[in-house]
Amino acid sequence: xxxxxxxxxxxxxxxxxxxxxxxxxxxxxxxxxxxxxxxxxxxxxxxxxxxxxxxxxxxxxxxxxxxxxxxxxxxxxxxxxxxxxxxxxxxxxxxxxxxxxxxxxxxxxxxxxxxxxxxxxxxxxxxxxxxxxxxxxxxxxxxxxxxxxxxxxxxxxxxxxxxxx
Numbered sequence: 001x002x003x004x005x006x007x008x009x010x011x012x013x014x015x016x017x018x019x020x021x022x023x024x025x026x027x028x029x030x031x032x033x034x035x036x037x038x039x040x041x042x043x044x045x046x047x048x049x050x051x052x053x054x055x056x057x058x059x060x061x062x063x064x065x066x067x068x069x070x071x072x073x074x075x076x077x078x079x080x081x082x083x084x085x086x087x088x089x090x091x092x093x094x095x096x097x098x099x100x101x102x103x104x105x106x107x108x109x110x111x112x113x114x115x116x117x118x119x120x121x122x123x124x125x126x127x128x129x130x131x132x133x134x135x136x137x138x139x140x141x142x143x144x145x146x147x148x149x150x151x152x153x154x155x156x157x158x159x160x161x162x163x164x165x
Contacts, residue, residue: 050122051131058142062097097142099165100151102135106159113160120151138165 048056105113110132117139118128131137139162140151148164155162 050127054122055141058097062142096144098145098148099138100140100143100148100155101138101163101165102132102155103161103163104135105132105161109159112158113155116151116154116158 045053045056102113102117114125114128114132117123117132118125120140121128121131123131131139140148143151145164152162152164
């Protein structure tokens with residue numbers, strides 16, 4: 001006998017709540033507690049802000065071993081033919097994902113910096129302004145060095161002190 005549960009649907013404005021039934025795979029006591037846990041997690045994820053959801057998605061992909069272009073390749077590679085602990089140390093030392101951190105900025109260039117922050121984030125004007133005013137703050141997490149280079153250069157050109165972490 002399938003277990004039916006009501007899953008709330010939340011719109012972007014979160015003003016209306018709709019529900020629909022969904023049949024889950026098994027109806028045991030253990031699956032009911034698991035279902036409640038999943039519903040609790042889903043509710044918590046829906047309550048996150050846009051930046052927190054973005055950070056969570058990056059963290060989740062990293063924990064699952066996925067990269068931006070799909071599953072991580074775990075086959076034989078030229079680097080895997082090396083043996084010994086030295087090869088594993090070199091893999092750990094190589095940093096792939098960077099965080100763009102705004103340390104400080106020139107007050108005269110604040111508006112230009114806010115506009116530039118909006119170009120590489122999905123933030124609105126108010127959110128971008130609040131983010132920039134919190135300096136020192138991480139503007140974007142989990143960015144490749146090639147992706148971060150132009151962003152850092154543009155922000156520095158506008159009068160901001162930016163670092164890659």
